[in-house]
Ligand SMILES: Nc1ncnc2c1ncn2[C@@H]1O[C@H](COP(=O)(O)OP(=O)(O)OP(=O)(O)O)[C@@H](O)[C@H]1O
């Protein structure tokens with residue numbers, strides 16, 4: 532499991548911390564005690580501190596962390612300072628939520644590797660769903676079932692679907708395969724279908740099971 | 750193209766209005782003139798008005814609209830009133846952004862058909878991507894493929910899935926079976942699964958093929 536720090540527990544940060552905490556070790560930070568308390572039972576560790584204070588931050592976050600996510604909204608200063616501190620502390624991957632293109636440019640220039648625009652991304656997805664009610668991602672199968680595209684792991688290359696026993700071993704189903712050429716699309720591949728390098732498998736199953744495929748040894 | 754009204758032009762509402770405007774006729778509304786001006790070039794129509802004012806709203810929105818989206822954030826009162834007005838005006842599908850479970854419950858009880866939690870949804874997706882770098886973002890199978898629930902035709906009762914040869918005869922796949930008791934849910938039913946009267950089959954395939962099953966003779 533990886534160690535991730537989430538700073539700023541608004542709707543986005545709190546939601547992220549909770550989702551990640553199911554599979555990783557999460558440290559959740561916020562300067563608002565109520566928000567820290569509200570999440571304390573759902574993450575591995577939750578602390579109240581001001582992320583603008585580098586000493587305070589450095590006392591709980593180190594370069595041993597795998598990633599940090601800065602999801603401080605309203606205060607541009609706090610969002611930027613916090614990101615800078617994390618870069619200095621040496622956290623290898625930093626993601627930051629941005630409020631505008633300019634905000635994003637500043638965050639990138641000081642070292643945030645990935646910028647997130649949560650509301651805009653959610654808006655784009657809802658637009659897709661509204662424009663195409665057939666969209667598979669929104670199957671009413673229930674929350675724990677997902678449709679996901681996954682790059683075929685190396686362990687699957689050259690193997691037929693039936694030999695991989697995906698349904699028996701993972702409780703999953705490959706609804707389609709998209710090939711690297713971008714044009715080949717195989718719907719409901721048969722059991723003898725051989726998986727090739729670069730294949731994208733469109734899978735249905737429970738989130739945990741789909742993630743287990745990722746951890747398939749080489 | 751459909752006619753959609755988006756009320757509340759924060760990050761989510763503005764993003765949604767712009768995405769939809771590429772394919773539909775969008776009316777964008779906000780009580781803040783600056784936000785209306787900022788979006789005016791990107792949507793078909795943008796107006797400044799207070800959504801709590803039913804007369805003002807009714808002068809620009811009617812039951813001829815296909816959908817409305819209420820994406821007013823901070824003001825619970827405005828979000829709830831606006832939703833109520835839209836219900837009275839007779840817009841057939843209303844989606845509303847909610848701030849909390851309680852807010853969502855209120856919106857649903859007054860007639861919002863779909864509730865959106867944009868930041869939480871974006872957080873869940875980012876969590877998935879962080880946990881599985883193999884994961885490509887959801888890509889639809891394409892418009893002609895559908896997921897549909899159909900009531901098992903009488904010709905299927907008492908038959909096992911493998912004996913029905915659904916994949917070979919119809920090019921379809923049964924991803925799940927929902928039983929009449931409302932509680933039994935069988936994901937990825939096996940080939941020996943016997944279909945019972947009242948079963949609902951969750952099928953994936955081309956729309957025409959799924960409809961052929963419905964027309965299966967008794
Ligand atoms: N200096 C700081 N140190 C730590 N946390 C901070 C600091 N400044 C703000 N925060 C926290 O960041 C969190 C998110 O900020 P805010 O709620 O303003 O953002 P938001 O963009 O509205 O969030 P969301 O859209 O995710 O709900 C808040 O819980 C706030 O307490």
Ligand SMILES: Nc1ncnc2c1ncn2[C@@H]1O[C@H](COP(=O)(O)OP(=O)(O)OP(=O)(O)O)[C@@H](O)[C@H]1O
Nearest residue numbers: 757758759760761779780781799800821822823827
């Ligand atoms: N009575 C009202 N009539 C019309 N628009 C309104 C009304 N009240 C608020 N709004 C608008 O709703 C928009 C969204 O509200 P606000 O910015 O508070 O939400 P938010 O949740 O922070 O948005 P986002 O997260 O999408 O950025 C604002 O542009 C605001 O001007």
